[in-house]
Amino acid sequence: MLKKTVRALYSKENFPQYFTVADLGCSSGPNTLSPTYEMIDAIVGLCRETGHAPPELLVFLNDLPSNDFNTGFRSLPDFYNMLKKEKGDDLGPCFIAGMPGSFLWQALS
């Protein structure tokens, strides 16, 4: 579904220079970076197919403040290394950040 969505969003005529995505409810554990990986894999695949330059990627990992974000952050160096090894120059700049807070809108009162 994620891959289909990326393809639908980014047609050949409308290829972005920047791509920002939020994973709402990323949790902490072995699955934390899975949606991010699938999204990156889809974008790199599309760039290879179409010959477009890879976009700059910004990923916000969101969850409640009680989530153990540090566990996810600690796995980032290995994740970046794996991406570099697997995707090489087909991967553009990629920044992953934590965004603690509820994904539900709340009035600040």
Ligand SMILES: C[S@@+](CC[C@H](N)C(=O)[O-])C[C@H]1O[C@@H](n2cnc3c(N)ncnc32)[C@H](O)[C@@H]1O
């Ligand atoms: C079932 S887990 C999904 C974990 C991960 N995305 C996965 O697919 O394995 C749901 C996650 O959503 C988070 N969550 C629940 N309500 C939330 C809210 N209002 N705002 C942000 N995160 C929330 C929980 O803390 C939990 O980590």
